[in-house]
Amino acid sequence: MPKKLTVRKPYDFAQSVKDHGWIELAPVRWLAESERLQWVERVSSGRVVLVEVTSVESDQAVVLTAHTGEAYALTVNEAEEIAGKLRWMLRLDEEFGSFYELAKSDPAFWRAVKGGRGRLLRSPTLFEDAVKTICTTNTTWRQTINMVDRLVARLGEPYAPDPNLHAFPTAEQLAAADLELLRQEVRLGYRSAYVSQLAQEVASGERDLESLKDGTLPRDEVKRELKSIKGVGEYAANTLMMLLGYYGELALDSEMRSFVTKRYFDGRAPSDKEILSIYDRWGEWKYLAYWFDPVS
DNA sequence: GTCCAGGTCGCGC
């Protein structure tokens, strides 16, 4: 039974879903022909579901359909859990009013975002986003895609009607995985130990990542908690802050360094401080200012 | 072979 989830305008579903590289990371995928977002989710009941999302023409709502491949329909609780996860993934409840107000002061920037961009895709759990973020460090984007693909294919639960599709592995499943498997088959390199340790901390209850999503902790405490994850440094912590909805800090990496150098320093190598200062006037929205900075 | 990718850790100072 399709379920309709509303979102404040302006919102461009197809563009927003594709604005972040996360759309390329399993188990999520984008079906271009039908403009559908699709992924396999393991609900807390243990049921493995194929979720599909489209938008209504006006883009004031998205439409969710969950396939079980079984005769038994989803329970009310299962359906609500999936809808809640989707709202989080698409950031349907985030408020971008002051971002758009600020964006209006820059005509080229405003032109780029005014159709309803800014709601960058994220994963249903912060655990999944943390693992994926660790897989972006000190490697190429192509290798990140491959690492996550193998992680999902090897350790995630299959969707029975199409066993080629898998859910993202739970912390428990990842914690139970042999370190040698992470190294030799998933090929996470030295990140294997980081991912394994994080999974064990989360699975044991020693670390509660998901509670950081409720927004009750002060921002610097959220940041400190993220940096206490082994394998998460300044770049990864700020990436995760962005994924949690805090856009005030920039995730400075080789990609950003090269973009800002070309765009603002005419090829002369600026210091990190100079790079970060470029977006100062954007205050709490620096990350999105960088993300949607028009090339010329 | 060397260097580097959307970095981070642990060390010495």
Added chain:
DNA sequence: GCGCGACATGGA
């Protein structure tokens, strides 16, 4: 606090 080498992997 800052500088520096090590770290798995794969492509140029």
